[in-house]
Amino acid sequence: MSQKLANVLQLKVAKVTKNKKLDSKKEFESGIKKYPLDKAFITKTGFRGDEVADLIHHGGETKAVLFFSSKTYEKLNKLSGNSFEHDDMAHYGENLLVDEIDEADICVGDILKVGEATFEVSQPRQPCWKLSANTSTKPMTGIIYNNGLTGWYARVVQEGEVKKGDDVILVKRAYPELTIKALNRVIVDPLSDKEVTLQAMKCPVLGEQFKASLEGRAKLREPKNEPFRYHNEPQE
Numbered sequence: 001m002s003q004k005l006a007n008v009l010q011l012k013v014a015k016v017t018k019n020k021k022l023d024s025k026k027e028f029e030s031g032i033k034k035y036p037l038d039k040a041f042i043t044k045t046g047f048r049g050d051e052v053a054d055l056i057h058h059g060g061e062t063k064a065v066l067f068f069s070s071k072t073y074e075k076l077n078k079l080s081g082n083s084f085e086h087d088d089m090a091h092y093g094e095n096l097l098v099d100e101i102d103e104a105d106i107c108v109g110d111i112l113k114v115g116e117a118t119f120e121v122s123q124p125r126q127p128c129w130k131l132s133a134n135t136s137t138k139p140m141t142g143i144i145y146n147n148g149l150t151g152w153y154a155r156v157v158q159e160g161e162v163k164k165g166d167d168v169i170l171v172k173r174a175y176p177e178l179t180i181k182a183l184n185r186v187i188v189d190p191l192s193d194k195e196v197t198l199q200a201m202k203c204p205v206l207g208e209q210f211k212a213s214l215e216g217r218a219k220l221r222e223p224k225n226e227p228f229r230y231h232n233e234p235q236e
Contacts, residue, residue, distance in 0.1 A: 068094030116160025123207030148184030
């Protein structure tokens with residue numbers, strides 16, 4: 001299999017900076033405010049020059065790069081009443097902004113060739129309260145979570161240079177039932193599609209943090225009504 005899926009519209013990286021919390025004057029450190037480059041070298045743990053503050057929930061080899069879609073930007077603008085453009089600061093912390101495809105078109109385990117680099121899709125992004133803070137939109141995290149508009153993380157199989165304008169080539173697809181869209185649906189309610197939930201929990205390449213969240217929620221009597229723990233700012 002070798003199929004062109006999309007093009008890279010933007011490539012973005014960031015240093016860790018201090019950012020304002022949404023409901024207080026307090027600050028938090030994050031690398032969410034990423035800005036465009038024409039090209040960058042991707043290593044096993046991310047693009048050179050791209051920093052991560054919260055190493056518990058972000059970064060590492062499983063979450064080396066965050067893909068996001070221009071189509072998802074448009075959907076989130078409509079749902080949130082915003083008019084964000086995707087050609088400047090990363091409102092959603094994305095590294096690679098692509099066109100043509102979104103969460104319905106990508107599966108966990110997909111092998112993607114982009115420029116000199118090769119990626120393996122690892123899991124959906126699990127949205128946290130920092131997305132609301134970065135967009136100055138209080139319901140944003142919930143909008144992203146409930147509508148499955150998360151983007152997707154990937155591991156780096158082959159390091160190399162990636163450039164704005166590069167093709168996104170699908171090289172291999174091993175788990176066609178486990179689309180990012182389907183996984184986002186069952187993380188909200190694992191009982192809504194028990195077959196997908198069971199396949200996901202058995203999938204050897206699905207990120208362990210996402211798998212652990214899914215397994216925990218699958219044990220709940222009414223998982224859809226259980227508040228998602230990443231939504232709210234931590235109490236201090």
